[in-house]
Amino acid sequence: MLSTSLASHQDENAKLPQLMPLDAFEGSLSNRVFLCLKDAILSLAFQPGEKIRKAELCDHLGVSRSPVAEAVTRLAADGLVDVIPQAGTFVARFSMEHIREGAFLREALELAAVEAVAGHITDDQITQLRRNLRLQTVMVEDEDFQGFYELDAQMHEMVLSFTGYPKVARMAENSWLQVNRARRLLLPQPGRVAETLNEHRKIIDALANRDADAARLATRDHLRRLIQKLEPLERDHPELFMAK
Structure with missing residues (x-):
């Protein structure tokens, strides 16, 4: 009886997804558990x-249960999980309303950022962006979607950090959470990463030319094209979205 129960528990445990090890993250134990589950x-x-x-x-x-419980509370505050009394904790389903709102906020922040950065970007900062872009190219050639995704995020974070305002990057990240999650469904689509790479190149070229208008236009087109790509997901994957 005991062996049957143990086997059943092991079978359930084996169904857990592959998680990053806790030592891959920084901070207290509860923070590392939070970052692991968020990832x-x-x-x-x-x-x-x-x-x-x-x-x-x-x-x-x-x-122990304590750091996991603390992590779930923080994930719920970020809108990434739903805690339903008497039922349990569930990963939040997508909401196009939340995705559109997040994209709206991110666009407002990032357009202001590229306009400001274009006026004072340094040669060293341009070199950093160019280096990131070259690595993105390698990821596209290797079809390494995870690697490309990470470099994509780093590029946007760099531009936001070049404003010199630390809160801007944090606000942009928070507003982008739901978009960030949904866009993972797009990266494996044939040709999507190559399109994104080209969009990134236009943004960096505009910044390298210190052309604020071109940087705003390239960034706006890039962000809005992403939302256009996300719109059909609700129709194609209704099981992943909140019921209307």
Whole structure:
């Protein structure tokens, strides 16, 4: 009887997605657990609507219930999980309303950022962006979608950081959470990463030329094209979205 119960538990535990090790993250134990689960949700290792079983997570990560409970509370505050009394904790489903709102906020911040940065960008900062772009090219050639995704995020973070305002990057990241998660569904699409790479090149070229108008236009087109690509997902993957 005991062996049957143990086997059943192991089978359930084996269903957990591949999680990044806690030592890949920084901070306190509860913060590392939070970042680990956030990464799993944003990368779609945990699918929208999937139930998160805290006991199994504790066993898998080798931690007590407290840091997992704290992480879930923070994820709920970010809108990444839904805690339903008497039912459990579930990965939040997508909402096109939330995606559009996040994209609207991100566009406002990033357009202001590129306009400001174009006026004072240094040669060293341009070199950093060019280096990032070359690495993106390698990721496209190798069809390394995860690597491309990480470099994509780094490029945008660099531009925002060049404003000299630390809060801008944090606000942009928070507004982009739901978009960030949904866009993972797009990267494996044939030709999408190559299109994105070309859009990035136009932004960096405009910044290198210190052309604020061209930088704003290239950034606006880039962000809006992404939303246009996301719009059909609700129709194509209704199971991943909140019921209307």
